[in-house]
Amino acid sequence: MESFSSKDMAMQAQKKILSHMANKSMVNMFIDDNSSEIMDELYRVSKEYTGNRTEAQKVIKDMIKIAVKIGVLFRHNRFNAGELGLAQDFKKKLHQGAMTAISFHEVEFTFDKTVMSEILTGCRDLLLKLVNTHLTAKSHGRINHVFNHYADPELLTKLYDPDGPFRPNLIKICNGLNKLVEEGTI
Known part of the structure; x- marks a missing residue:
């Protein structure tokens, strides 16, 4: 028996189209203004840290593509009960x-690059498990790219340097994270 499903085909087409259209205007359609502002700050930090505009854009573009694809999977109820547990x-x-990022920012001399890096790699590992059977190896690579980039202890150390050039960015990132926490988004 042939296993054709127009619903599956529509979802695949949606994921493919949206992954090719992950630009600023698409971000606004799928990601709220506050999250978009946080991403803008993360882009600025990445650009300054790497000294490479193209790499910074690629990290953010990968982040957007992953967020959009996971959104499509949720909208089409593609996750089973176990995967929904992983999502939680x-x-x-x-x-x-x-909460840790905000705390490290608000309470002086508490920043611990190892703790922050471990939390981010833990997020990466859970996300990879969640999408394991739903997304391609290329998408898994995007997840690794984003989380490995921001979990870099050297980048985190520079970001949290109280006298460093990223202080204004960190303030905006943490203010945005506070809003997301207050709204219950994260």
Whole structure:
């Protein structure tokens, strides 16, 4: 028996089209203004840290593509009960990461690059498990690219340097994270 499903085909087409259209105007359609502002700050940090505009754009573009694809999967109810449990674990870990990032910013001399890096790699691992059977190896590579980039202890150390050039970016990132936490988004 042939296993054809127009619903599956529509979802595949949607994921493919949206992944090719991941630009600023598409971000606004799928990602709220606050999250978009956080991403803008993350882009600025990445650009300055790497000294490479193209690499910074690629990291953010990968982040957007992954967010959009996961959104499509949720909208089409593609996750089973076990995967929905992983999604909850991911959300909890992301919330923990946001609270830790904010705390490290607000309480002087508490920043620990190892703790922050471990939380981010934990988020990466949960997300990879969640999408394991739903997304391609290329998408898994995008997830690794994003989380490995921001979990880099050297980048984190520079970001949290109280006298460093990223201080204004960190303030905006943490203000945005605070809003997301207050709204219950993360």
